[in-house]
C-alpha cells in the first residue's frame with residue numbers, strides 16, 4: 001500500500017484551520033489537523049515543502065515508523081510547528097488504518113473504557129454577577145463541569161471573557177490586540193467569584209479556572225490556597241511551565257488540583273511535572289503533541305502517577321482534533337475531562353462529523369476512522385485570513401503572558 005498524495009487544505013470558516021489530507025493507492029484517505037492558532041502558515045509550508053515530498057510512496061500502515069522518521073529525521077526536534085505537522089500526518093494515518101480495519105478509531109486503540117466523555121464548557125462574564133449567570137446557563141444546558149472566567153475591574157480585556165454573550169476564542173485581529181493584566185487586582189477578585197458560585201449553585205458541579213500563565217509561582221500558590229474552600233476541579237496554567245520545578249513551590253502550599261499542558265508539544269515538556277506528581281491533569285492535545293502516537297505515550301506515563309488527561313479543546317482546534325480526541329478519550333484508562341467549546345455552524349459544515357453532545361458529555365460515533373471529514377468545495381469558499389492572538393501588558397507597559 002502506498003501514499004499517493006499529501007495535500008494541505010487551508011480554510012477560514014470564521015477562523016483559520018489547516019488540514020492535511022493523505023491519499024493512498026487503495027482509494028482510502030485520511031485527514032489530520034495541523035492548526036497552530038495565530039501562526040498557521042509555517043505549518044502549511046512545513047507540511048507542503050518538507051514533509052509531503054518524503055511521504056509519497058511510503059506505506060501508510062507504518063504509522064510508528066513514519067512518526068519516528070518525521071521526528072528523528074527533522075534533526076531540529078520538537079517545537080509547536082514540527083510537532084503539529086507530525087500530528088497531522090499521524091492522525092491522518094490512524095484515520096486510514098481504522099477505515100481499512102472497518103472500525104471506529106477507539107476500537108483500534110483498545111476499545112471503550114467509558115460510554116460518554118465528560119466535557120467542560122466556558123462560562124464567562126464582564127463581572128462576577130454576569131459570570132454567575134453564565135455558569136447557571138451551562139448548568140441548565142446539562143454540563144457537569146464548567147470553566148468560569150470573569151472580567152476584573154481595572155483590567156482591560158481580561159483573558160477568557162467574551163465581548164457579548166458568547167466567548168469568541170481569539171485569534172481575532174489583523175495585528176495583535178493589546179490586553180491588560182494586573183495580578184493583585186485579579187487575586188483580590190477571582191476568589192470572590194468562586195465564593196459566589198458555590199454559594200449560588202452548591203458543590204454538585206465541577207468548577208474550573210484558567211490562570212493562563214499569568215501568576216508567578218508564589219502568586220499561584222496564593223491563588224490555589226485562596227480557592228481551596230471552593231473545591232475546584234482544577235486550576236489551569238497557573239504559572240508558566242517552562243520551569244517545571246516551579247510547581248514544587250505551588251504544591252507545598254495548596255491542594256487545589258493543577259492542570260497544565262495545552263501548549264506542550266512533547267512528553268519532555270511534561271516529564272518532570274508528571275514524575276514528581278506536580279500536576280493532577282495533563283492538557284496536551286492530539287494536534288499539539290504529535291498526534292495519537294505521542295499523546296498515548298504521555299497518557300501512559302501520566303497513568304503511572306495517577307495523573308489524568310484533560311485535553312485542551314478550544315475552537316482553534318478543528319473538529320478533526322475534537323473528533324480524534326473523543327476516540328482517544330473514550331479509550332484512555334486515565335481519562336479526566338475534555339475541554340469542549342462548540343465550533344460555529346460554518347465550521348461544522350466544513351468539517352462534517354459524527355460526534356454529539358448529550359447530558360454534559362460528548363459521544364464519538366461508530367464511523368470507521370475518527371469520524372470527521374472535510375468538505376473541500378465548501379472549505380475553498382473561505383480563504384485564509386491573517387489573525388493574531390492578543391498580547392498582554394502590565395499597567396506600566398511591561399510585556400506579560402497573554
Ligand SMILES: O=NC(=O)[C@@H](O)[C@H](O)[C@H](O)CO
Pocket residue numbers: 037169170171210212262312314315316339389
Ligand atoms: O484552556 N483554554 C485555553 O487556554 C484557550 O482559550 C487558549 O487560550 C486558546 O486555545 C489559544 O489559542
Ligand SMILES: [Co+2]
Pocket residue numbers: 210212236237262
Ligand atoms: Co487554557
